Amino acid sequence: MPESFLYFIWQYQYFTTTGLTTTDGETVQVLHPGFRNHNAGPDFTNARLLINDVEWVGTVEMHTYTSDWLTHRHQYDRAYDNVILHVVWQDDRSKNSRRGERTNGTALPTLEVNSVISPALLDRYAELNHSPEWIPCAGRFREVPPLKITSMLDKAMLQRLERKAANVLDVVVQTNGDWEETAYRLLAVTMGFKINADPMAQLSRTVPLKAILKHRDVLVQVEAMLFGTAGLLDDEVDEYVTTLLREYRFLAAKYGLTNNRMAAHEWKWGRLRPANFPTLRLAQLARLVTQHASLFSLFVGTSDVDRLLKALQITPASYWQTHYRFGKATEQASSSLGLTSALAIVVNTVVPLLAAYAHHRGQPAYIDRAIRLLERLPAEKNHLTERWETLGLGVQTAFDSQAAIELYNEFCFPKKCLNCQIGAALMKG
Structure with a gap:
């Protein structure tokens, strides 16, 4: 039995709580199970228990087997x-064998729970697992109260924002706190549209925005560098x-770009529509970074979603009106x-940047703006959102689609049903 199941049943007290005794026959009464600890150390903090009518306050540790305490070297x-209590699925040590103990040699009270859990709860867990x-709950998804689903989607969306904000802050560190350079790198990755995200990231690290902005009045020079x-x-x-090529040779020597030149084979072309060819995306990136004096101000300072979308819908150099690749006219x-x-x-790009800037400045208003943007944008349409809609989940805005994607990627696919309010509701029955 995985420890995640033990965390779940302990947190919600989904077991017979009357007549509990430790493996040594001491009576146990749970006054408060404590709070789940997601950092290093014991699994639950600030628990309150009565053990043999003596009140204890401390932490609770969970393991599948009693011997795991020694295996993990907690002693x-x-x-x-x-x-103050070691909760285990199965006590696998005989009475004469060494049990879990603290560093000072005092023995731990151990509670075995496999016999005090409802068989129906175990059946529901097996059904999901x-x-x-x-997704594990596809057959029963419509049984879940809508309020539980909405609450879980909100949780998933906030988790997604936090995770993306952390990634952005990593880039901020890499750029020595330069938010303009960070905005440029994020934009480049987004314009790689997954399949070419990695080479776009590498390119944006190699050709700094500062060099591009020195030539923003001459588009062909920016294109040459990229x-x-x-x-x-x-x-x-x-x-x-x-x-x-002529411009590139001069600028590469000026900015030391030659030694970091990428290879053409690093770019992906297969199964791409011509509109997604890396050549066209790079031409669009060149136009975007030269058309706006400050990408960061555009992304963080624009609260009107229509204005922002209009500012992003640019047209690249005239050459690309008749080309998708060099030398092949259409x-x-x-x-x-x-x-x-x-x-x-x-x-x-914009939403994660706002979330990261909110953390950096300690101003939640930027998070609120990010959420408002998502709520005003239409939902993304892909195979995953379409599958969610077959279960009756209304995916109408970008907030909905982003939350649904996060729910699947971080909870459904890895089968973390016990960490999901939807799964918890189905487990409760």
């Missing part, structure tokens, strides 16, 4: 000296590429960065 760790459905460093200017297939290319891409930038 040598003073952080576990304030454990071994479900063959795409395309050349990306390793996409190998052949002089037409006059435009020749111009880019009658008319759909080169503008459209509404769908602009929406993706707001969701995956």
Whole structure:
């Protein structure tokens, strides 16, 4: 039995709580189970128990087996000296064998719980844990009260914002606190649209925004730095590429870009629509960073979602009106960065940036703005949101779709049903 199940039944006291005794026959009454500790140390803190009518206040530790206390070497760790009860699924040690003890040698009261849990609860847990459905609760999802679902989606969305904010703050550290450079790097990754996110990230680290802004009045020079460093200017297939190569050689020497030049094979082209080709995305990125004097001000200072979306829907250089790749002309290319891409930038760049800035400044108002943006944007449409809708989950806004994605990725797929309010409701029965 996994320890996560023990955490669950202890936190909610889903077992027979009357007539409890330790493995030594001491009576146990739970006055308060304590609070789940997600950091290092015992599993529950500030628990209050009556053991043989003596009140104890301290921590509670959970293990599948009694012997796990020794296996994990807690008997040598003073952080576990304030454990007042050892809760185990099975006591696997005989009365004559050494039991769990603190660093000072005092024995721990041990409570075995496998015999005081309802068989029906175990059946419901097995049903969720071994479900063959795409999410464990798919067959019973409609049984859950809507309020529980809404509450869980809110929790998932806030968790997603916190996680993304932490990732952004890591980039802030990498850029030595430069929020402009951070905004540029986040934008580049988003414009890689998953399949080319990694090479976009590498490129944005190699070609700094500071160098780009020195040439923002000459778009072809910015394109030259990006395309050349990306390793996409190998052949002089037409006059435009020749111009880019000439500019790149000068600028690469000026900014020391040659040694960090990427290889063309690092970019993915397969199964991509021409509108998602890396060449076109880089051309759009070049236009975006040169059209706006401050990406950070645009992303963090614009509260009007329509204005923000309009500012993002740019058209790259004229060459890209008839090209998706160098040297291969087409009658008319759909080169503008459209509404769908602009929406993706707001969701995956602007919102995480706002969440991170809220932490940095200690101003929750930026989190509120991020949430309002998500609530005003339409939901993302993909196979995952479509599957959620088949279960009756209304996915109408970007807040809904982001929450649904987080719920699946962080709770449903890894089967963390016991950490989910929806799963907990179904377990309760």
